[in-house]
Amino acid sequence: MIMEVSTGEPFEPSASPLQVALRQLNIACEKLGLEPGLQRIFANPKRILTVSVPVNRDDGSIEVFQGYRVHHNVARGPAKGGIRFHPQVTMEEVIALAMWMTWKCAVADIPFGGAKGGVVCDPKSLSQGELERLTRRFTSEISIILGPEKDIPAPDVYTNPQVMSWIMDTFSMHCGFSVPAVVTGKPLEIGGSQGRNEATGRGCVYAIQEAAAALGLKLNQASVVVQGFGNVGSTTALILHEECGAKVVAVSDSTGGIYNPGGLDPRKVLGHKKRTGTVTGFTDSEDISNQELLSLPCDVLIPAALEGQITRENAHTVSAKMIAEGANGPTTPEADVVLREKGVFVIPDILANIGGVVVSYFEWVQGLQHFFWSREEVNEELRKRMARSFSEVYSVSQEHRVDMRTAAYMIAVRRVAEATRIRGIYP
Numbered sequence: 001m002i003m004e005v006s007t008g009e010p011f012e013p014s015a016s017p018l019q020v021a022l023r024q025l026n027i028a029c030e031k032l033g034l035e036p037g038l039q040r041i042f043a044n045p046k047r048i049l050t051v052s053v054p055v056n057r058d059d060g061s062i063e064v065f066q067g068y069r070v071h072h073n074v075a076r077g078p079a080k081g082g083i084r085f086h087p088q089v090t091m092e093e094v095i096a097l098a099m100w101m102t103w104k105c106a107v108a109d110i111p112f113g114g115a116k117g118g119v120v121c122d123p124k125s126l127s128q129g130e131l132e133r134l135t136r137r138f139t140s141e142i143s144i145i146l147g148p149e150k151d152i153p154a155p156d157v158y159t160n161p162q163v164m165s166w167i168m169d170t171f172s173m174h175c176g177f178s179v180p181a182v183v184t185g186k187p188l189e190i191g192g193s194q195g196r197n198e199a200t201g202r203g204c205v206y207a208i209q210e211a212a213a214a215l216g217l218k219l220n221q222a223s224v225v226v227q228g229f230g231n232v233g234s235t236t237a238l239i240l241h242e243e244c245g246a247k248v249v250a251v252s253d254s255t256g257g258i259y260n261p262g263g264l265d266p267r268k269v270l271g272h273k274k275r276t277g278t279v280t281g282f283t284d285s286e287d288i289s290n291q292e293l294l295s296l297p298c299d300v301l302i303p304a305a306l307e308g309q310i311t312r313e314n315a316h317t318v319s320a321k322m323i324a325e326g327a328n329g330p331t332t333p334e335a336d337v338v339l340r341e342k343g344v345f346v347i348p349d350i351l352a353n354i355g356g357v358v359v360s361y362f363e364w365v366q367g368l369q370h371f372f373w374s375r376e377e378v379n380e381e382l383r384k385r386m387a388r389s390f391s392e393v394y395s396v397s398q399e400h401r402v403d404m405r406t407a408a409y410m411i412a413v414r415r416v417a418e419a420t421r422i423r424g425i426y427p
């Protein structure tokens, strides 16, 4: 099915991530006055691979899972994007996430196109052995489009360095030699990069620091609320608390949230979550729902869980001065309108969470060169790139009097459009 260019009609609040992504693209294309032909190219993924993944369960039965790998656009370089294991994964969602990867790589100005993968499964219900077999078979099924010059996966929701190791090993077994640059987010022992595991959260903090400086907000006096206490959310909370002196007043995960207006210690919350599997029930805090959490008064709100969290329905209840989107697609376009009217400064996902793909780029380069950098070098280079991207987006937003999301899209779409024009349409 070829996606027609979005008409810009308002749509329902239940809009899918793909509708949201197409609407955001449409807004940027209108601002840029982009040729409809190029917009039509960008509205459609380059390729979609759908695979079925049979797995031997521990009880002797065979289960078949559905998986996807989508390449949205490779005009600026090999396809890059994470792999998600989640029961609610759909092909449409993976297309939207792949499209966002194209824009993120362009905002970061790194030589990658956009990809994403997903398997419809509940990893919490799988044993470690089942998870390994699922990962290896999925990798084998999509290996026809993977490779250091073709497509380089990375972690996303409910996938981690161990999963990346199985992907690297499976691909390498097919080749007969080790191919570390086929995947990023690997452990250090097999060619991972210093700082990759915390890169998305750290990059998000660097973006928040830039925004705080632009807005005159003192982070050491700021209160912070974080939705989602996984890789991105917990790292952002830890660094804001320990390195910036910010007060983290609330955090949540899929089971609910906790709140203490006097401040939580994110490291202790992390210990509690490791022990009990949830943030709820933490001492010295009150349990709250994820909805209540999004409405808490605070300086910085960080959605770091899933898409579609801040919508037309609840945007008016947001009481934060700034939102930094650690997650992909947490805010719908209608919510953006409400937030703009309320004067909330939004650092959009395609800027706020690019730290992960930026350090993935460093990891890929290190893997290709077999020459590794120190943690200090990685973090310093990440800081420079986050500052540069923030400043470019902020300048466009000031110059064109548009919000930060539209400005980021304008930069990204312009860069991908330019690459497409220079390369031409084959044949």
Ligand code: NAD
Residues within 6 Å of the ligand: 155, 156, 157, 158, 159, 200, 227, 228, 229, 230, 231, 232, 233, 252, 253, 254, 255, 290, 304, 305, 306, 307, 326, 327, 328, 353, 354, 356, 357
């Ligand atoms: P993760 O699996 O490590 O953590 C996800 C967290 O969200 C978990 O704590 C989970 O309990 C929580 N969660 C799930 N559903 C929730 C809900 N309905 N309400 C509140 N919390 C909920 O995943 P992650 O890698 O931290 O990814 C989080 C977000 O960041 C995703 O949108 C992902 O696409 C995005 N992202 C991740 C990276 C990366 O490098 N890992 C990079 C860029 C963007």
